[in-house]
Amino acid sequence: MARPGISSILFPKPSIKNYAIVVSGVGATKDFSVLLTEHISDRHFQSNDQYFPLYYYDERPKQSLSLFDEGGDSEYIRRDGISDFILERAKKQYGKNVVKEDIFYYVYGFLHSPEYREKFAKG
Numbered sequence: 285m286a287r288p289g290i291s292s293i294l295f296p297k298p299s300i301k302n303y304a305i306v307v308s309g310v311g312a313t314k315d316f317s318v319l320l321t322e323h324i325s326d327r328h329f330q331s332n333d334q335y336f337p338l339y340y341y342d343e344r345p346k347q348s349l350s351l352f353d354e355g356g357d358s359e360y361i362r363r364d365g366i367s368d369f370i371l372e373r374a375k376k377q378y379g380k381n382v383v384k385e386d387i388f389y390y391v392y393g394f395l396h397s398p399e400y401r402e403k404f405a406k407g
Contacts, residue, residue, distance in 0.1 A: 291324045294337045296360050304337040304365075305392050316404070318395040337365040338388050 294302055306319045319325075325333065341360040366384040374382045394400060 290335060292343075293340050294335060295322075295324060296341045296343070300341065300360065302337060302339050302341075303388070304335045305388070305395070306333045306335055307395065309334045316401060318392065320392055336391075338385065339363060339365055 294304055301322065303320060303322050306321055306325065308314060308316050308318075324335075339362050341362055344359050344361050364384055366387050370387060371382070371384055374387055
């Protein structure tokens with residue numbers, strides 16, 4: 285099953301690289317699982333999955349190119365999936381060198397921790 289709505293926001297073109305953390309969704313009949321991907325999967329691959337992207341993209345209204353404009357991926361505006369608020373909190377906690385990608389990969393690793401999985405397991 286294709287998911288064109290989310291696909292156009294997270295992965296608008298093959299040339300635009302992005303990553304998303306995919307977790308089992310609400311009503312999942314399988315145990316919790318987490319996956320890092322650079323592609324949209326079938327909706328039931330992770331059992332009603334939910335996506336948390338590193339970036340998402342807004343389509344910029346297309347304008348007529350002038351003689352000196354270059355084409356390419358510029359019709360998309362990249363937005364961060366990690367908020368500035370969370371970044372500032374992380375910098376206060378862990379130091380000024382923290383970047384949004386650090387937070388993204390930390391969350392991915394944390395979702396794999398046995399303590400997290402045990403505490404939030406279905407009961």
